[in-house]
Structure formats: C-alpha cells, structure tokens
Amino acid sequence: MNSAFTPTTTVDAEYFEYSKAANPISAKLISRVPYHSFAAALCADGPSRVVPLDLSEHLGCAGPATGPGLCANFIRLNAGERLRLSPNATSQVVYVIAGAGSLRQGDSQLDWYQGCFIALPGLHATELSASADSRFYYVHDEPLLRYLGVTPSEDRFSATLYPAEVANAKLREAADDPRAQDRSRISILLGNRHFPQTRTVTHVLWAMYGILPPGSVQKPHRHQSIALDFIIDAPQGCYTLVGTELDDAGQIRNPTRVDWAPGLAFVTPPGYWHAHYNESDREAFLIPIQDAGLQTHLRALDIRFS
Incomplete structure (x- = not known):
C-alpha cells in the first residue's frame, strides 16, 4: 500500500475524542434553536x-x-x-392571511383567497398576482438544501390548492366529532396523495390546521421537528408554555410563555415540551408548519405526550 499522501488529501482531516464531539449542543459547538416570535406588524402595510x-x-x-x-x-x-418566488427549495407552503389573486407556476395556475392553503414544489419559479391587498404566511425548505449543497432535480408533487371552505369544513367536522374532547388536539393535517406513508402536505413539510376551544388545554407534548407556528385568530387569554423538562406532575418546569395574538408567528424548538392554553370564551385558530414530513420519513419524529 502506498503510504505517500499528497497534502491535499489529508489537510482537511480532523479527529475528535468521542465525548467531546458526540453532543455538539452540550459542548456549545452548535446553538439550540431559539425561542422567538414575530409580530404581524412586520407586513401590516407598506410596499x-x-x-x-x-x-x-x-x-x-x-x-x-x-x-x-x-x-x-x-x-x-x-x-x-x-x-x-424562486427559493432553492423542494417544498413550499403558503397560507393566505388576507386578500385574493392568482398564482402561476410552470403549467399550473390557480386562484387563491383568504383562508386557502397552497403547497408548491420548487423546481420552477412562482408568480403571485393580487387583485386585492394581500398577506401570506410562507414557509419553504431552502435552508435544508443550502446546507446539503444541492438543488432540486425534479418536482415530487404539483402545485396543490386547499380551498378555504373545504379546509374549514374538514376542521369543523373534526371539532364536532363526539370524541374530539378525548383527543390530544382538535385539528386536521393537510396531505398529498403522493406521500401516503408520511401523510404530510409535502415530503418535507407538515401543515396542521387547528382549533383551540374555549377553556381548553392541549397538554404538554414534544417532537423532534421544529414547529413554525402561525396564529390565525386568538382572543386574549390564549398562550403557549415551552420548556425543556416536566415536573413530577407532568407540567412544564420553568416555562417560557408566548402570548398569542392574531398574525403572530413564533418558533417552538425541536425536542422542547410545549402546551397550549385558551382561558377565554372564544375559539382560537393556529397553523403549525414543521419539517415533520422529513422527520417522519427518517422515523425520527418521536412525538410524545406527558
């Protein structure tokens, strides 16, 4: 065997003792996903x-x-x-907060309006046209592709519209089920026929549309996907508690509180316990969008409840 290596073949090589490299978060080599919220005022007016x-x-x-x-x-x-819109992405989900208009992507064209969801692949650019002042919540997976150093080579699905009236009817059907109060949450998951195993809106993204009923609590739960939560509507008295540990009673120890408001977006870090509370007399509505399609495919989502 030839033991003469050129410098370029070894210059990047490093070696680490296991305990100093196996958990880079604890070693403070990599940061945790932070708690953070973003106010609706960021796009309330202007250009x-x-x-x-x-x-x-x-x-x-x-x-x-x-x-x-x-x-x-x-x-x-x-x-x-x-x-x-032309991110280097495989998956995009758009929720229409307000307004109306049309969308074109490749050979696909559709009309959208308040309350619609739209799932888009990423190979071709998307053009949005508005017939009324419009606002959207929009999530895509470009950071994942940037980290991997790749670009899409094919679309795994086509542009798909989830009309507001259909999504609302399906959610109300779930809420009116006699067994609804016995479930961990009252919500629907948007799916796509191309992903029968993950049952998610794209192969990477999960989109949930949920109700938090008046006077209710969604008990502490956690999962390994990040949750990018958007509050559609909420009265005062709705909030989320987030923390890393549970106490002996199954409640979150030393939690951070996020008070809900219409149009608020906030981050729930992966692996953190979180619980949702509605102390008002009105329903609240939320949309968590997560990378749970990918996590489910990897068999790593690991949803747990207290």
Whole structure:
C-alpha cells in the first residue's frame, strides 16, 4: 500500500475524542434553536415584499433561515402588483392571511383567497398576482438544501390548492366529532396523495390546521421537528408554555410563555415540551408548519405526550 499522501488529501482531516464531539449542543459547538416570535406588524402595510423571519445569525448558519432546515416568511402583496418566488427549495407552503389573486407556476395556475392553503414544489419559479391587498404566511425548505449543497432535480408533487371552505369544513367536522374532547388536539393535517406513508402536505413539510376551544388545554407534548407556528385568530387569554423538562406532575418546569395574538408567528424548538392554553370564551385558530414530513420519513419524529 502506498503510504505517500499528497497534502491535499489529508489537510482537511480532523479527529475528535468521542465525548467531546458526540453532543455538539452540550459542548456549545452548535446553538439550540431559539425561542422567538414575530409580530404581524412586520407586513401590516407598506410596499409589496417578502419578509424572511430570519434567525440565521443565532443559528450560526447561512441565511435567511428560521430553523436549521426551514425558512418562514411574511409576504405583503398590494392590489394590482406581482411578486416572484424562486427559493432553492423542494417544498413550499403558503397560507393566505388576507386578500385574493392568482398564482402561476410552470403549467399550473390557480386562484387563491383568504383562508386557502397552497403547497408548491420548487423546481420552477412562482408568480403571485393580487387583485386585492394581500398577506401570506410562507414557509419553504431552502435552508435544508443550502446546507446539503444541492438543488432540486425534479418536482415530487404539483402545485396543490386547499380551498378555504373545504379546509374549514374538514376542521369543523373534526371539532364536532363526539370524541374530539378525548383527543390530544382538535385539528386536521393537510396531505398529498403522493406521500401516503408520511401523510404530510409535502415530503418535507407538515401543515396542521387547528382549533383551540374555549377553556381548553392541549397538554404538554414534544417532537423532534421544529414547529413554525402561525396564529390565525386568538382572543386574549390564549398562550403557549415551552420548556425543556416536566415536573413530577407532568407540567412544564420553568416555562417560557408566548402570548398569542392574531398574525403572530413564533418558533417552538425541536425536542422542547410545549402546551397550549385558551382561558377565554372564544375559539382560537393556529397553523403549525414543521419539517415533520422529513422527520417522519427518517422515523425520527418521536412525538410524545406527558
């Protein structure tokens, strides 16, 4: 065997004793995903634009990124104007907060309006056109592809519309089920026929549409996917508690509290216990978007309840 190596073949090689490298978070070599919230005022008025909810500086990665593998955004699109979306992504989910208009991506064209969800692949750019002042919550997986150093080579699904009236009817059906109060949450998951095993909106993203009934508590739970939560509507008295540990009673020890407000977006870090509370007399509505399609495929989502 030839033992003469050229310098270029060994210059990048490093070696670490196991206990100093196996848990880079505890060793403070890599940062945790932070708690953070983003107010609706970021896109309440002003020119048409995409507003990345960027935490890349804290994460120590190239940006924009809201988590290691996902980027959440607010979009404002004024009446009569257009925006082009072209992230280096495989999966995009758009929720129409307000407004109406149309969308074109490749051979696909669809009309959207308040309350619709849209799932988009990433091979081709998307053009949004607004017939009324519009706002969106928008999540894609460009940070994941940036980290992997890849670009999409094919679309795994087509542009898919989830009409507001259908999504609302399906959610109300779940809420009116006599067994609803016995379940861990009242919600629906958006799916796509191309992903029968993960039952998710794309092969990477999961999108949940949920109700938090008045006077209710969604008990502490955790999962290994990041949750990029968006509050559609909530009265005062709705909030989330987040923390790393449970006490002997199954409640979150020393939690951080996130008070809900319409249009608020906030980050729930992977692996953290979190519980949702509604102490008001009205329903609240939320949308968590997660990288749980990918985590489910990897058999690593690991949802647990207290």
